[in-house]
Amino acid sequence: MSLKVYNTLSRQKEDFEPLQAGMVSMYVCGPTVYDKAHVGHAMSSLVFDTIRRYLEYRGYKVKHVMNYTDVDDKIIVRALREEVEFIEVAQRYISEYGRHIDELNILHADVYPRATDEIGHIIEMVEDLIEKGYAYAAEGDVYFRVEKDDDYGKLSRRKLEDMQSGARIDVDERKENPMDFAVWKAAKEGEPAWGTPWGKGRPGWHIECSAMSLAHLGEQMDIHGGGNDLVFPHHENEIAQTESLTDKPFAKYWMHNGMLQLSGEKMSKSLGNLITIDDFLADHNADALRMIILNSQYRGPLTFNNEVIEQAERALERIHSAFRPANAGAAGLGDKAGELQEQVEAAKNSFVTAMDDDFNTPGALASIFDLVRNINQARDNGANEEEMAAAQGAIRELAGVLGLRLAAKDAADVDAKPFIDLLSQSEKELGKSETAADLSTAEAIDTLLVVRQELRAAKMWEQSDKVRDELAELGVVIEDSKDGATWRWK
RNA sequence: GGCGACGUGGCCAAGUGGUAAGGCAUGGGUCUGCAAAACCCUGAUCACGGGUUCAAAUCCCGUCGUCGCCUCCA
CATH class of the missing domain: 1.20.120.640 (Anticodon-binding domain of a subclass of class I aminoacyl-tRNA synthetases)
Incomplete structure (x- = not known):
């Protein structure tokens, strides 16, 4: 019996053999926190939570890192609109996501790095890239030089020539190659910025994951995961940056979850067809x-x-x-x-x-x-x-x-009043004296079953069925058997 | 236009060479005053057309369809 894992890099299932026996390092790309999270984000976190739980079940010690991208264009735009600091927007949605992680019974990662906490690492990395000729500064921006990277495109199986011909991006005069991507962005007026030798600015999207995984997991890790919409360009670029510096395979296994389809389309913020995690949990159980x-x-x-x-x-x-x-x-x-x-x-x-x-x-x-x-x-x-x-x-x-809680609803969490009301009503119909009104929910339901049994014994079917129906409306299902009735929460 | 994934019973969905898991729903039955639950039974030859093979849902080619990425995206 051996564990096999599908590796996006090889497009094959491979035997799972971590770099260090018995230990697994896993980095999962988390959300960019500029809005409420939707069930698609939850899917990714749930998928990798399940993977982690199983690895632990198999006896591996897992070091799990999930990042938050807390500085980017959309966060800045939102902050401007709300007239607050960008970090305030980011913090709000990070707190919210943290709450979702608990609500969804997702095990906590060992570290939740944030881009803005690791600017020092990021700047160092950009400096290294420039020094080694893999990146160049242009008017405050810094771009990665894709042509310098021989195996650029290996994860997404794209060739530079193909991408250039079909690219929908505007050609930027400052780039040596249209596919060169920003590792550092010059700050515009009023934007969050950090000082660097090439001017004030902020990190590009891809560099943060490279820098943070380097800082928290070292030059190599076992599993790097995320949604399959991150394969290109995000993960491709992470590989380019990181491996150019380390000269070692960055992640041993690249794992990507499929997209959640809502009415035939990917759920995404830009399509506006999303169901937030809060929306879902308002009506349904996390399980x-x-x-x-x-x-x-x-x-x-x-x-x-x-x-x-x-x-x-x-x-x-x-x-x-x-x-x-x-x-x-x-x-x-x-x-x-x-x-x-x-x-x-x-x-x-x-x-x-x-x-x-x-x-x-x-x-x-x-x-x-x-x-x-x-x-x-x-x-x-x-x-x-x-x-x-x-x-x-x-x-x-x-x-x-698999992360299912299978928690039973606790009667102690349910208000007893409606059950007590139903009980006294039924007892009245039976011509009995009323039971004390200070019963707990469970006691009230138990007593209702007794009363219903008496009604049934008297063949007062209409009244006994009414007890059952009304309990059903309160979420309680009655089941009769030859040995008596039992009840449970629906 | 380029790259990639997918198309399995009414619905969701495993299975990637030896005659198709599981869940939901449907119909019948046991139980029952009725009901519910549980249990038993019940249905697919795997988009379509070719090909390879003793043997294909599973490999190859083509067609149609759906979706993803190529721009921010889990």
Whole structure:
């Protein structure tokens, strides 16, 4: 069993062998913080969180770095519009993204470097590039000299000639080659700027990641990740800059997640067809978003729409069904308990096999669903709590590797009043004296079930169904069985 | 125009040479006063056309379609 990882650089799945045995360094390009983050950003963070979790499950010690781009044109534009300092805009959205990371159950990176905190490193790097002839200053801007870089284009598989002929960019007279890109930008009046030997200015977009990864992970790293829209020019340029200086392969494995598709198009700020993370979480659980992402292979495009959200929520309910308690009076599986244990082993093995194949999360989910079925079958066959516990623990463990919380709603977080009202109403109809009004939510629901049972015993179907219907409106599902009724949160 | 990815049952989606995982939905059944859940059963030859092979969804060529990048972008 060995882990295979698809490397954008080679366009092939390769055996995963980190530079240092047992250790993995991983740098993921984070957002440019000029606006609210959308579910596409979340997808990237969730994909690499899952990769990290699995690497850790496989026993690797992972050093995870995710940067924030906190100075760029769009941030500056926004700050001017709001009449605040650019850093204020950046800080606002960095704080917000940090909150999303927790809401989405994404493990914290070891470092969250920000461009403006590392200007010193960046300037040093630009100086080095100029000194070695890989970059040149022109009226305060500094450009990378692509023709000096023999293998420029190797990541995105482009040739300089092809790009020049089809390029939609304006030819800048100051560039030696139209494809030369800025590593440093001269500041215009009123823009944030830092002093350098070639004038006041700010970093180009690509140089920050090079400088920060160099500072935090060294000259080489194992995994460099991001959305596949970053392959060119961002990552291509990072490679050009960094390898020109170090003369060593920058990242061993380049990993890119596919784009989330909303109504057939990439969700992006410029297209204006985005759903923010806040929008999504206002109506749905974080597990639902993760489920959608896990259901497809990370490299491919991801269909995102209301139907898919609904399907993911139903699929989660299915996983939750494995955690329902044993049937009342379960006799136990006895000799047959071994079968469930074998099924647990089988599920774990197929989970690892799937994940080892370039993080095939849909396959991993299939293993979990198979085990869910096995548990439910065992319950139907009379398994007791103890017999189900190990299998349920395995579901929790494997789902946890995928970052699913599977948290049950806690009755203590729900206001008891509507349930108590419903209870006294029902008791009135039954002609009973009313129960004390200081019940907890859970107690009120338990008592409602008792009352409903009395109504049913009296064949007062209309009234008993009303209790069920009204509880359903409050989010409580009642399930009858021959051993009595149980309830759960929908 | 250049580069790249993709097209699998109603929907989402694995599978990249030996006759197609999983989830959602549908229909039937068990259970049930009814319902819900769970469980059982139920359906695809893999965009289209050629070719290679004993054998292809899986390799090659072509066609059509969708999408991404080439400009800021997860």
